[in-house]
Amino acid sequence: MKSRSVPLREVYVWELPVRIYHWINALCILALCITGYIIGNPIAVMKGTEAYQNFWFGNVRFIHFVAAFLFFFNFVFRTYWGFVGNEYSRWYNFIPLKKSQWIEILEVIKVDVLQVKHKQIDSIGHNSLASFIYFITFLMFLLQCLTGFGMYAAMSTSYLPQLFAWFVPFLGGDIAVRQIHHILMWAFILFAIVHVYLVFYHDYIERRGITSSMIGGWKFIEEDVALRNDDSATSTSPKKGKK
Amino acid sequence: MEKRPSYYQEVKGKGIARRDFLKFCTTMAAFLGLEANGAGQIANALQTKPRLPVIWFHFQECTCCSESFIRSSHPLVADIVLNKISLDYQETLMAASGFQAEEAYQAVMKKYPGQYIVMVEGSIPTENEAYCCIGGRSALQILEEAVANCMAVVAWGNCASSGCVQAASPNPTGAKPVHEVISGKPVVNVQGCPPIADVMAGVVVHLLTFGRIPQLDSLGRPKAFYSRRVHDTCYRRASFDAGLFVESFDDEGAKRGYCLYKMGCKGPVTYNSCGIIKWNDGVSYPIQSGHPCIGCSEKGFWDNGPFYQHLPSVAGFGIETTADKIGLGLGVLTAAGMAAHAITTNIRKHKEITNEPETNLKES
Amino acid sequence: MAERIVIDPITRIEGHLRVEIEVKDGFVTDAFSAGTMVRGIETILKGRDPRDAWAFVGRVCGVCTSTHSLTSVRTVENALGISVPPNAELIRNLMANALYIQDHVVHFYALHALDWVDVVSALSANPAESSRIAQSISAWPKSSVGYFTDVQNQVKKFVESGQLGIFANGYWGHKAYKLPPEVNLIAVAHYLEALEWQKELVKVHTIFGGKNPHPNYVVGGVPCSINIDEANAINAERLAFVGQLFQDAKVFVDQVYIPDLLAVATYYKSDWGAIGGGLTNYMSFGDFPTNGYNHPESFKMPRGVILNRDLSKIHEIKAEDQDEIQEFINNSWYEYSKGDKVGLHPWEGETKFNYTGPKPPYKNLDFSQKYSWVKTPRWKGLPMEVGPLSRMLVGYASGLPEYKEVIESTLKALDVPVTALFSTLGRTAARGLETKLVCGWALEFYQQLLDNIKNGDSRTMNNEKWEPESWPKMAKGIGLVEAPRGALSHFIVIEDKKIANYQMVVPTTWNASPRDLNGQRSAYEAALIGTPIADPKNPLEVLRTIHSFDPCLACAVH
Numbered sequence A: 001m002k003s004r005s006v007p008l009r010e011v012y013v014w015e016l017p018v019r020i021y022h023w024i025n026a027l028c029i030l031a032l033c034i035t036g037y038i039i040g041n042p043i044a045v046m047k048g049t050e051a052y053q054n055f056w057f058g059n060v061r062f063i064h065f066v067a068a069f070l071f072f073f074n075f076v077f078r079t080y081w082g083f084v085g086n087e088y089s090r091w092y093n094f095i096p097l098k099k100s101q102w103i104e105i106l107e108v109i110k111v112d113v114l115q116v117k118h119k120q121i122d123s124i125g126h127n128s129l130a131s132f133i134y135f136i137t138f139l140m141f142l143l144q145c146l147t148g149f150g151m152y153a154a155m156s157t158s159y160l161p162q163l164f165a166w167f168v169p170f171l172g173g174d175i176a177v178r179q180i181h182h183i184l185m186w187a188f189i190l191f192a193i194v195h196v197y198l199v200f201y202h203d204y205i206e207r208r209g210i211t212s213s214m215i216g217g218w219k220f221i222e223e224d225v226a227l228r229n230d231d232s233a234t235s236t237s238p239k240k241g242k243k
Numbered sequence B: 001m002e003k004r005p006s007y008y009q010e011v012k013g014k015g016i017a018r019r020d021f022l023k024f025c026t027t028m029a030a031f032l033g034l035e036a037n038g039a040g041q042i043a044n045a046l047q048t049k050p051r052l053p054v055i056w057f058h059f060q061e062c063t064c065c066s067e068s069f070i071r072s073s074h075p076l077v078a079d080i081v082l083n084k085i086s087l088d089y090q091e092t093l094m095a096a097s098g099f100q101a102e103e104a105y106q107a108v109m110k111k112y113p114g115q116y117i118v119m120v121e122g123s124i125p126t127e128n129e130a131y132c133c134i135g136g137r138s139a140l141q142i143l144e145e146a147v148a149n150c151m152a153v154v155a156w157g158n159c160a161s162s163g164c165v166q167a168a169s170p171n172p173t174g175a176k177p178v179h180e181v182i183s184g185k186p187v188v189n190v191q192g193c194p195p196i197a198d199v200m201a202g203v204v205v206h207l208l209t210f211g212r213i214p215q216l217d218s219l220g221r222p223k224a225f226y227s228r229r230v231h232d233t234c235y236r237r238a239s240f241d242a243g244l245f246v247e248s249f250d251d252e253g254a255k256r257g258y259c260l261y262k263m264g265c266k267g268p269v270t271y272n273s274c275g276i277i278k279w280n281d282g283v284s285y286p287i288q289s290g291h292p293c294i295g296c297s298e299k300g301f302w303d304n305g306p307f308y309q310h311l312p313s314v315a316g317f318g319i320e321t322t323a324d325k326i327g328l329g330l331g332v333l334t335a336a337g338m339a340a341h342a343i344t345t346n347i348r349k350h351k352e353i354t355n356e357p358e359t360n361l362k363e364s
Numbered sequence C: 001m002a003e004r005i006v007i008d009p010i011t012r013i014e015g016h017l018r019v020e021i022e023v024k025d026g027f028v029t030d031a032f033s034a035g036t037m038v039r040g041i042e043t044i045l046k047g048r049d050p051r052d053a054w055a056f057v058g059r060v061c062g063v064c065t066s067t068h069s070l071t072s073v074r075t076v077e078n079a080l081g082i083s084v085p086p087n088a089e090l091i092r093n094l095m096a097n098a099l100y101i102q103d104h105v106v107h108f109y110a111l112h113a114l115d116w117v118d119v120v121s122a123l124s125a126n127p128a129e130s131s132r133i134a135q136s137i138s139a140w141p142k143s144s145v146g147y148f149t150d151v152q153n154q155v156k157k158f159v160e161s162g163q164l165g166i167f168a169n170g171y172w173g174h175k176a177y178k179l180p181p182e183v184n185l186i187a188v189a190h191y192l193e194a195l196e197w198q199k200e201l202v203k204v205h206t207i208f209g210g211k212n213p214h215p216n217y218v219v220g221g222v223p224c225s226i227n228i229d230e231a232n233a234i235n236a237e238r239l240a241f242v243g244q245l246f247q248d249a250k251v252f253v254d255q256v257y258i259p260d261l262l263a264v265a266t267y268y269k270s271d272w273g274a275i276g277g278g279l280t281n282y283m284s285f286g287d288f289p290t291n292g293y294n295h296p297e298s299f300k301m302p303r304g305v306i307l308n309r310d311l312s313k314i315h316e317i318k319a320e321d322q323d324e325i326q327e328f329i330n331n332s333w334y335e336y337s338k339g340d341k342v343g344l345h346p347w348e349g350e351t352k353f354n355y356t357g358p359k360p361p362y363k364n365l366d367f368s369q370k371y372s373w374v375k376t377p378r379w380k381g382l383p384m385e386v387g388p389l390s391r392m393l394v395g396y397a398s399g400l401p402e403y404k405e406v407i408e409s410t411l412k413a414l415d416v417p418v419t420a421l422f423s424t425l426g427r428t429a430a431r432g433l434e435t436k437l438v439c440g441w442a443l444e445f446y447q448q449l450l451d452n453i454k455n456g457d458s459r460t461m462n463n464e465k466w467e468p469e470s471w472p473k474m475a476k477g478i479g480l481v482e483a484p485r486g487a488l489s490h491f492i493v494i495e496d497k498k499i500a501n502y503q504m505v506v507p508t509t510w511n512a513s514p515r516d517l518n519g520q521r522s523a524y525e526a527a528l529i530g531t532p533i534a535d536p537k538n539p540l541e542v543l544r545t546i547h548s549f550d551p552c553l554a555c556a557v558h
């Protein structure tokens, strides 16, 4: 293995709010999946005791709900940041409305998924396929909040969950809502596994420091790629990214 | 000429003085938040109103809603039928048969336009109307005619509210609930299979006492009886929160009355009064007697089985297959896919990994 | 010329029954009975978990609620080779007993009484005389002059209101009514009392099954646990509750139902003890095991068939035998893959709709074609009457002392021959006498349950075959139950842990079915032949005979 001698440019991709968002989100989802799984399949840890002596299942649910609120507001914040953050965090990255994004999606599939084509993908933030997947995940976040808070509305008097109460009759009742909520957990688990794998994969292949980018914010981009990006940046985004 | 006693005459017949009657009206007015002269209005209404005429139809059903209704204990059903409403058509109880029976409800429709209540037990077949006929007419024809001039419709039970067992997949008769085949009239969905007797009586009493239909939730159920989940009023809830579960019928936990969640209890997704009013004059309810709630007051509960599993099986994968089994399977597949991808990467992207990237930038 | 009369709906029954009769010279010369509503529950069951079936089939009927659920768990247990613990058997018996008593009482008063009792005539009764008669036939405490005066006033006020509700348009004043006003008043009072009373006994279902209608069952036992040292299970309080309910029931049956039944019979025996006999074959599957459901010889109600009213021989039933029980659809709105001319054993049974009748609204059905949603079951090709009369006859013919005692003493008290049993009145009387027997059995089962618990056996469930992994790839089962209305059978085929076929052959299916391939009538149609009709516009007599069967069309068609 050789080290590269190409000129690299340090690019500040993930601003602090995005990084904080990312890790809160990851921790919440971890907590929600674990507690959610237990809620769905409680282990019979206790036997022969009286109900008043324990509250473990109540605690599991409590953690789930606390994490749920955190997860929700964190997500609301990220949505807001999609309008005020830097070029890499903006909303238009995620929704493939432009032809160029679709072209890149196909490219990525050829290069990284099927590996039938060998070239470097130019994007500095998320590549278009990743962005699109994140967009789908954001929709999943939304659906998980709708189903979760929809169910929660029945057991809470607080204001926020009541805003979601309409979603339950919309799906015909709690049974369906709960089923969807549970199925989505698996979608999150599968996403997380693949996501982490791909982060490592990209680091391994591209050596741009992608893994640590979610910690420090910086990526190391080849100078020529960065230049090409500077040129097209004006055409793809109304506002140029800060460095 | 026919004489119909008003509420006042009714009360007088029971030996209650006019002064007491007016006092009652004042109290009612206060209770309903009316102005002082509202009492006069109420007194007036009650003195002139005949007993509320009711037409009760049976369509695709099992008559357990009628059976449940006659189990009502406050008020007693005899009291409802003799003193509170005029049950002018009810196939299970009425004396007349044949064309005389049909005449009974036709008479109500003529005499009391806009003033009678239609109560429906059972669903309506739509795949072929001939799947339910009475007197040679289809359920749909009868219902449409009767509803046209009624005041409101009460849909008894899961059948009339959401189709119940006959609407379960593949719904061979195209059974539909009342609110899906009629329009333009308020429909009260008194859910349950059957609804609790005292809930049924409660709805009738509400209609009579307040002269309007009760407040409904977004699925058309009266909030007074369906605003809480069975789970939120279940006396085994403490066991749920403590994590004490029954794991099989008659095990140690069952004998101690632990929570039935792991036996598939649908209490957490079911809105009903079972935990509060309970069944048959407060004697017990499914969970108290050791069986998990099967969700009988929820739309489509039949297709969300098996009953002994807390979440439904995923359609098309067989009765035992839950989301967890599928999820785990997909997880394994994903892991295998990743491993394969990782290996392929090391082979196909060998150059990128080992060499300087410049050499690879050109498309190969 | 025969006159065609249509009675649709037949009321005071469960479900949608249409009867058309031909009347000539004041007598019924031909009769047709049609079920006019269908749901397709057998089709809906396909592909489902056999352990859930009890809940689905429970909803076949809310009047004989629990009976199909019981049959279903027996059917699945039979298929999978599960035997339930003795306590579960006893609790199931107690629940079935409670249903019998409640259902029979409700039938007699709410569904049947108005065929014999003229409510309007009760208005002219002398309450003092009613009180005297009531006290002479029963020790029932509510028999004072004041009590009957109150009831009469209540009815009077009701009638004067002009809003007659459920009593509107009855056949009041019909000349076939024979009770004196005073007896009519007693009956009206008891009609109202029975309505109030019936809601009590069903609490047995609530205690063991959580609710009524539609209590819960489970494959392998019963859902309720017994733990006499726990507030959450069947304990001393719950057991005492059950005991009290059955004791009260026995008092009501002995002091109200049976005396009223005998009073009605006294006035109507001369004609209605000979009208409405119909079929001459009677079938009972038997029930109320005292030593496990797999030992029919231990049943309180024996199993067997009587042919041609020959009480000297009981024929054996083999429900699994392909040639014994079969269902035909030549006159029913279904189709079989092998055509209309075959009968199918229920394991091979099919339920596929094929409506060929007129488009509603219609005036008449065409009886030369398919005309009902009820299939036509036959036993060895023969039509069978099922129900309380069949059971009492099979019990009597089997020589069981309890049956002999109660039947012979009643025949003697009424001074009628045994043949009076083969009639409309005989059917109605058999139901009452059976209720008396059941009250006694319930108290026996109750005592056995207490003894078991006392001896340290509190098991209510057999979990060995609960998990589908423990099931064979293919299994077939049959469940036989004596439902209040007669012999009930369910048939299951389980494949790959799912229901591959589920068929129900129900008491009212036997009785209310249309004609078979050989033109043989089933029980309703046969029983109506020869019935006198005084006034074709008011065919009260038809209702008497039809009601004596206690029809349940939701059951019959399902």
Ligand code: HEM
Binding pocket: A028, A029, A032, A033, A035, A036, A037, A039, A040, A041, A061, A064, A065, A068, A069, A071, A072, A144, A145, A147, A148, A149, A151, A152, A178, A181, A182, A184, A185, A188, B268, B311
């Ligand atoms: C990544 C996000 C989440 C995951 C993976 C997740 C997962 C789960 C799972 C698996 C269950 C058990 C379902 C069952 O089998 O019955 C559950 C229950 C539940 N979740 Fe979530 N959940 C998430 C987010 C949320 C959110 C945002 C809320 C909002 C309040 C929420 C509220 C609930 C509620 C109310 C329950 C039912 C708890 C009970 O009634 O005991 N969840 N969740």
Ligand code: HEM
Binding pocket: A018, A022, A025, A026, A027, A029, A078, A089, A125, A126, A127, A130, A134, A137, A188, A191, A192, A195, A196, A199, A210, A211, A212, A213, A214
């Ligand atoms: C070891 C764990 C993780 C690492 C190293 C990591 C790293 C990263 C990196 C480098 C990115 C940017 C990648 C790109 O542009 O394609 C990213 C984005 C993202 N990650 Fe993770 N991640 C981890 C775990 C998770 C988990 C568990 C979740 C949640 C299920 C998650 C959700 C996301 C989301 C939603 C984004 C898009 C962020 C945005 O732009 O708002 N990550 N992650």
Ligand code: NFV
Binding pocket: C014, C060, C061, C062, C063, C064, C065, C067, C068, C483, C484, C485, C486, C488, C506, C507, C508, C509, C551, C552, C553, C554, C555, C556
């Ligand atoms: N026929 C009938 Fe049933 C009964 N008894 C059931 O098996 O009534 Ni609904």
Ligand code: SF4
Binding pocket: B061, B062, B063, B064, B065, B121, B122, B156, B157, B158, B159, B160, B164, B165, B192, B193, B194, B195, C059, C062
């Ligand atoms: S809702 Fe249930 S209880 Fe009521 S008629 Fe339908 S099946 Fe029977």
Ligand code: SF4
Binding pocket: B230, B231, B232, B234, B235, B236, B237, B238, B240, B258, B259, B260, B261, B265, B266, B267, B268, B287, B293
């Ligand atoms: S038994 Fe059912 S309703 Fe009661 S607490 Fe447990 S899960 Fe909830």
Ligand code: F3S
Binding pocket: B192, B193, B230, B270, B272, B274, B285, B286, B287, B292, B293, B294, B295, B296, B297, C211
């Ligand atoms: S099954 Fe029905 S009766 Fe109540 S406890 Fe559940 S809603």
Ligand SMILES: [Mg+2]
Binding pocket: C042, C375, C503, C504, C505, C506, C557, C558
């Ligand atoms: Mg059948």
